[in-house]
Structure formats: structure tokens, C-alpha cells
Amino acid sequence: MDFFEPRISADTAPFWEGCRAHELRFQRCKHCGKVRWPAGYLCPDCLSEESEPVVLPPEGTIYSYVVMHKPFHPSLADKVPYVVAAVDLAEGVRILANLLDWDGEDLRCGMPVTIDWQDSETYSRPIVKRKGE
Amino acid sequence: MSFDHLKDRFAIVGVGYTPQGKIPGRTAVSFHTEAVRNALADAGIGKEELDALFLYRHFDAIAGDYDVTAFTVAEQLGVRPSVIGQETYCTRGWLFNSIGLLASGLCRYVAVSYGDNARSGRRSFVKELAGGKATDDLAAFGDLSTMAKYAMQARRAMDTYGTGPEVWKEISIAQRQWACLNTRAAMYGKPLDDEGYYASALVAEPLRLLDATPNSDGGRAIILTTVERAKALGRPYAVLRGFGSANQPVSPLRISVEDEDAAAKRASRAAFAMAGITHADVDACELYDCFTYTVEATLRDYGFFRPQEVRDFLRRERLGPGGDLPVNTSGGMLSEAYFMGLTPVAEAVMQLTGRCGDRQLGVLAGTKAPSIIVCSDNGAVFQSHITLVLERGG
Numbered sequence: 237m238d239f240f241e242p243r244i245s246a247d248t249a250p251f252w253e254g255c256r257a258h259e260l261r262f263q264r265c266k267h268c269g270k271v272r273w274p275a276g277y278l279c280p281d282c283l284s285e286e287s288e289p290v291v292l293p294p295e296g297t298i299y300s301y302v303v304m305h306k307p308f309h310p311s312l313a314d315k316v317p318y319v320v321a322a323v324d325l326a327e328g329v330r331i332l333a334n335l336l337d338w339d340g341e342d343l344r345c346g347m348p349v350t351i352d353w354q355d356s357e358t359y360s361r362p363i364v365k366r367k368g369e
Numbered sequence: 370m371s372f373d374h375l376k377d378r379f380a381i382v383g384v385g386y387t388p389q390g391k392i393p394g395r396t397a398v399s400f401h402t403e404a405v406r407n408a409l410a411d412a413g414i415g416k417e418e419l420d421a422l423f424l425y426r427h428f429d430a431i432a433g434d435y436d437v438t439a440f441t442v443a444e445q446l447g448v449r450p451s452v453i454g455q456e457t458y459c460t461r462g463w464l465f466n467s468i469g470l471l472a473s474g475l476c477r478y479v480a481v482s483y484g485d486n487a488r489s490g491r492r493s494f495v496k497e498l499a500g501g502k503a504t505d506d507l508a509a510f511g512d513l514s515t516m517a518k519y520a521m522q523a524r525r526a527m528d529t530y531g532t533g534p535e536v537w538k539e540i541s542i543a544q545r546q547w548a549c550l551n552t553r554a555a556m557y558g559k560p561l562d563d564e565g566y567y568a569s570a571l572v573a574e575p576l577r578l579l580d581a582t583p584n585s586d587g588g589r590a591i592i593l594t595t596v597e598r599a600k601a602l603g604r605p606y607a608v609l610r611g612f613g614s615a616n617q618p619v620s621p622l623r624i625s626v627e628d629e630d631a632a633a634k635r636a637s638r639a640a641f642a643m644a645g646i647t648h649a650d651v652d653a654c655e656l657y658d659c660f661t662y663t664v665e666a667t668l669r670d671y672g673f674f675r676p677q678e679v680r681d682f683l684r685r686e687r688l689g690p691g692g693d694l695p696v697n698t699s700g701g702m703l704s705e706a707y708f709m710g711l712t713p714v715a716e717a718v719m720q721l722t723g724r725c726g727d728r729q730l731g732v733l734a735g736t737k738a739p740s741i742i743v744c745s746d747n748g749a750v751f752q753s754h755i756t757l758v759l760e761r762g763g
């Protein structure tokens with residue numbers, strides 16, 4: 237199930253390239269060691285521009301989630317209801333991810349989950365699965 | 370940092386209304402100009418005395434209309450203020466900007482205005498798409514609409530503190546009761562019960578259509594000045610006994626219900642400290658209520674109840690007419706009309722100056738005349754916040 241191709245900026249490109257390689261790729265500040273997301277030119281903690289890629293493990297916990305019932309675009313009419321989840325990864329990073337083949341009935345905030353990938357023609361995006369699946 | 374030297378020095382001396390609800394055939398600018406003109410008249414000052422004009426942010430112009438700019442509004446009012454400005458992306462800077470200009474003596478009177486033809490123009494609040502293409506990376510996950518962002522926070526509060534639709538229904542119904550006492554309100558004459566609330570369609574679960582503020586046509590404006598000038602004008606006014614402004618400028622995705630640095634917590638602590646009041650001193654709250662959950666989050670972050678007590682505290686008997694903590698006595702954005710922070714601020718001034726008709730606190734059975742009303746203005750998704758402690762003046 238695809239939504240919309242993301243608009244990718246010079247800052248966010250490394251994250252989306254990581255997704256294509258099925259990796260959770262972020263920037264780690266070389267100066268203070270903090271991992272940052274959203275992506276940015278500077279480290280918001282120490283303002284250094286020196287960073288290196290870091291790959292976080294494909295696991296996290298559900299911070300929260302929404303079940304979208306209203307199709308806010310005509311192309312979503314046959315996709316609702318669908319789930320948008322916010323997932324806390326390691327290092328204080330929180331990302332969005334969808335559920336695939338899981339209606340989310342038993343989803344709860346704080347639930348541990350595994351990150352997997354959904355490929356479409358031009359991009360890949362993270363999805364959440366029950367832990368261990 | 371203490372701002373105590375700014376306590377009791379500034380006032381809101383004018384409130385401007387316009388026709389509101391569904392008013393087809395009007396431009397957004399026309400609602401700004403009408404609201405400012407009426408606010409000037411309410412304050413009893415001439416337009417040449419206005420030396421600062423701030424507009425709330427505008428959304429994309431609706432088909433057949435032009436963009437709203439501060440230049441256009443000033444032009445059509447025939448004024449040349451030394452400062453004109455317009456906020457962007459729902460930042461809330463108007464209060465500190467106004468205070469700074471008044472405290473320094475750079476300006477004498479400041480107008481703050483909002484207007485839109487959102488209802489006739491069927492405004493959409495989906496900014497993640499333009500022409501069917503993503504404007505950033507949120508649409509890649511189907512994360513569309515401001516409502517989805519608030520719903521994410523509401524769900525977290527459900528699983529963490531035990532809130533839920535049973536609580537939001539109480540907020541919705543209490544505000545509808547207030548609206549039924551306000552002939553200006555969109556929902557005047559349209560009472561709501563439990564069944565009606567639950568019949569409302571889920572949009573971004575856990576939030577329903579009735580948890581969201583509907584679009585309105587119309588405008589609203591206020592005039593701020595110093596207390597000395599307010600006294601000289603010789604009309605009733607509201608004094609800024611305390612105020613605070615804070616931002617939590619992180620992506621909505623990263624906003625956390627549990628955040629001790631939440632903008633509403635910081636702004637309200639500053640405002641209560643400056644005013645020298647406790648919660649027991651508050652006679653009513655007029656709160657920015659883009660969603661029912663926003664009312665809950667604001668009262669919680671302001672410390673009116675402990676998070677786990679949400680179900681016991683937020684009941685229509687407390688918030689509605691005759692309750693011990695009246696909230697959003699005009700019906701609020703949910704049931705009166707959406708004019709950003711000026712919906713709650715205007716109502717607070719009207720209550721404190723005794724101009725609220727059937728819903729007037731102190732006149733309505735089981736209520737007391739208000740001396741202190743707490744107001745909130747909230748921008749974006751809990752990212753920008755203003756708290757005002759207003760007191761009856763004059």
C-alpha cells in the first residue's frame with residue numbers, strides 16, 4: 237500500500253536512501269555524539285556541522301498512533317482505515333511508520349515493535365510489525 | 370527571569386466582532402478590516418491613534434480571493450502604523466511583541482486581528498499535499514491534516530492517563546450548552562447529548578468530527594494599550610495581571626504528552642507567578658480549543674487537575690453553565706466560531722466587562738461575577754503558547 241512519494245530535501249536524502257537499503261540511517265554528531273532526527277545541517281545540541289551516518293537497530297516502541305478514517309485525498313478512499321504510528325527508536329529518535337497486514341486492533345502505546353520495510357517503485361518506507369514477527 | 374515589573378500595566382480596551390458563521394460573498398480581508406474598525410470604536414479611539422497592527426497567520430487564499438497581508442489590511446483601513454506584521458505558521462508572538470512596543474513607549478495602541486472566509490470557501494487543513502504531491506515526508510505515511518497530529522497526542526493521553534471519548538464528550542457537550550446561551554454562536558439552538566456526540570464520525574481516531582472546531586467566516590480583533598491610557602478612555606477594560614509566552618518548536622511528531630517543558634506548562638507557570646494567583650483564584654477559563662483534547666491538555670498542563678484525575682475532573686457539570694470552573698463560555702471555537710486565540714481572549718474581555726447577555730457570569734443562575742479569567746492561545750500542534758491572566762479593570 238503506497239501513499240504519496242515523499243518530497244526529499246538535501247537534509248532528508250540520507251534517511252530516505254537508508255530506507256531504500258532497508259536501514260534506519262540517521263546522523264550522529266561527531267562533536268557531541270547525539271543522534272538527530274529530523275535531519276539537519278547542524279547538531280541542534282552543540283551546533284556542530286560534523287556528522288557521520290549511524291544505523292539504528294530495527295526495533296522500537298509505539299509512542300502513539302492514529303487510525304485514519306477520513307480519506308483526506310480521493311486516492312485514499314480505498315485505503316482507509318489505515319494506521320499511522322509514531323515509533324520511538326534507540327537514541328531518542330522518533331519516526332513515523334505504517335502498519336501492513338495488521339489492523340492494529342491490539343496496538344497500544346508503549347508496545348514493543350519491530351521495523352520492517354515496504355518497497356514501492358521509487359521509495360521505501362518503514363513499517364511496524366509485532367515484535368518478533 | 371521575572372517579569373513582575375510588567376504586572377498590571379497593560380490592558381485590552383477594545384473588542385471587535387463581525388457577522389460570523391456562514392457569510393458568503395465576503396473576502397478574508399473584509400473581515401479583518403471590519404473587526405479592527407469595530408474594535409477601535411469599542412475602545413473609543415480614532416484609527417490615527419493605531420500605531421501597531423498585527424495579523425494572525427493566514428492560510429492559502431481561497432479560490433476567488435486574494436492573499437491577506439498586513440499591507441492590504443492597513444491599506445483598506447487607511448492607516449499607517451509604524452509597525453505592521455503578520456504571524457506565520459501559527460507562531461504566537463503577538464503578545465510579547467505588543468507588550469514590548471507598549472512598555473517601551475514605541476507604540477500607544479496595538480491592534481491584533483484575524484479574519485477568514487473559511488466556511489464559505491470550504492477551507493482544508495491538509496498542508497501535507499499540494500496538487501496531489503507531498504510537500505514534505507509526512508504524506509508518505511498518509512499522515513495528513515492537523516487533526517491527525519492532535520489525535521496522535523490524544524491517543525497517548527488515553528493510554529497514559531485514561532482519558533478518551535467519554536471525557537471529550539463532556540467538553541463538547543459543556544461548550545455546546547454555553548453556545549446555546551450565545552445567539553452569535555454557530556451552534557446556538559443546537560443542543561448536543563451523548564448520543565449525538567457518539568453518532569459523530571471518526572475522522573482521525575480517537576478523534577471524531579465533533580472533537581474538531583468547524584470552519585467559520587468572520588473576523589475578530591482586539592486593541593491593547595497601557596493601563597494609564599485605558600483609565601483615561603473611561604470605559605470598562607481588562608487588565609493583564611499576568612502573562613506568559615513559550616514555544617516548544619519541535620516537529621509535531623516529537624511533541625510528547627509527558628514533556629515537563631511543554632509550552633503550555635512554561636507559559637502558564639510564568640503567567641500565574643506574575644499574577645500572584647493560584648488555581649482557586651480563577652473564576653473562568655477561556656481556552657484555545659481547536660480540538661476537545663486541546664482543552665483537556667491545556668487544563669492539565671496548567672495544573673487544574675492531576676493527569677490521572679482527568680475522568681473525574683472534566684465533567685460537564687463543572688465546565689458548563691453553573692459549574693465551578695466555567696470553560697469557553699461563548700461556546701468556544703468548537704461551538705461558537707474559530708478566530709484563533711481571539712475567540713477565547715475576546716470572550717474573556719466581554720465577560721470581565723459584563724457584556725455577555727444570557728451567558729454572563731454573575732447573572733446566569735449559579736454563577737459568580739468574574740474578577741479573574743485565564744486565557745490560552747495555542748499555535749500549531751502544542752508548539753507555541755500564550756497564557757493570559759486577565760482581571761476586571763476600570
Ligand SMILES: [Zn+2]
Pocket residue numbers: 265266267268269270279280281282283284
Ligand atoms: Zn552535537
